[in-house]
Amino acid sequence: TQLLEQSPQFLSIQEGENLTVYCNSSSVFSSLQWYRQEPGEGPVLLVTVVTGGEVKKLKRLTFQFGDARKDSSLHITAAQPGDTGLYLCAGAGGGYQKVTFGTGTKLQVIP
Amino acid sequence: DAGVTQSPTHLIKTRGQQVTLRCSPISGHKSVSWYQQVLGQGPQFIFQYYEKEERGRGNFPDRFSARQFPNYSSELNVNALLLGDSALYLCASSSRTGSSYNEQFFGPGTRLTVL
Numbered sequence: 001t002q003l004l005e006q007s008p009q010f011l012s013i014q015e016g017e018n019l020t021v022y023c024n025s026s027s028v029f030s031s032l033q034w035y036r037q038e039p040g041e042g043p044v045l046l047v048t049v050v051t052g053g054e055v056k057k058l059k060r061l062t063f064q065f066g067d068a069r070k071d072s073s074l075h076i077t078a079a080q081p082g083d084t085g086l087y088l089c090a091g092a093g094g095g096y097q098k099v100t101f102g103t104g105t106k107l108q109v110i111p
Numbered sequence: 112d113a114g115v116t117q118s119p120t121h122l123i124k125t126r127g128q129q130v131t132l133r134c135s136p137i138s139g140h141k142s143v144s145w146y147q148q149v150l151g152q153g154p155q156f157i158f159q160y161y162e163k164e165e166r167g168r169g170n171f172p173d174r175f176s177a178r179q180f181p182n183y184s185s186e187l188n189v190n191a192l193l194l195g196d197s198a199l200y201l202c203a204s205s206s207r208t209g210s211s212y213n214e215q216f217f218g219p220g221t222r223l224t225v226l
Contacts, residue, residue: 004153033215042115042201042220043217044217045214045216048214088153090153098167098169099144099156101146101155104153
């Protein structure tokens with residue numbers, strides 16, 4: 001069974017601070033996605049990383065895929081209240097593209 | 112272009128009843144996946160359908176079933192509802208399967224409450 005553990009589970013920070021969310025597994029994934037989900041809505045795709053060691057930037061968000069494709073991190077610089085939400089990593093692998101979601105990190109950015 | 116749509120938005124059922132949830136994928140997408148998200152947790156994979164065939168099944172009991180229609184829309188059925196089936200049911204569509212990419216686009220979900 002593939003499992004993705006995210007840390008921390010909860011994070012409450014002040015506007016302008018930096019933060020890093022981690023997504024770890026003992027399994028190798030062919031690709032890994034990061035999503036943000038707001039209450040009552042479906043997850044919204046932020047980025048997909050495919051190559052081990054890959055780094056992608058999306059404005060103030062930096063995503064990295066581990067060299068062994070087992071882990072990933074999301075770094076947010078100068079967090080804004082609009083960054084508040086549930087951040088989910090999801091790994092794809094297997095012949096039928098079963099997607100395994102992480103346990104989630106709930107981020108609150110206080111103005 | 113319309114995104115993934117799901118109906119109904121909210122649903123209240125009692126234990127033992129049956130429920131059918133519906134999903135329409137993004138136009139041109141042939142793959143539909145269903146997920147169950149219990150409050151405070153990440154989504155759990157239930158099924159994936161591609162070209163009307165089941166391509167993947169998660170660790171859910173046989174009370175859960177699904178199908179995909181020729182227009183690629185999909186239904187998720189849950190029989191003999193239990194209190195623990197209360198959750199947000201998410202549908203996601205993607206343009207392909209079987210490749211190393213699996214970019215999925217999610218609908219807003221159906222909030223099912225079982226009393």
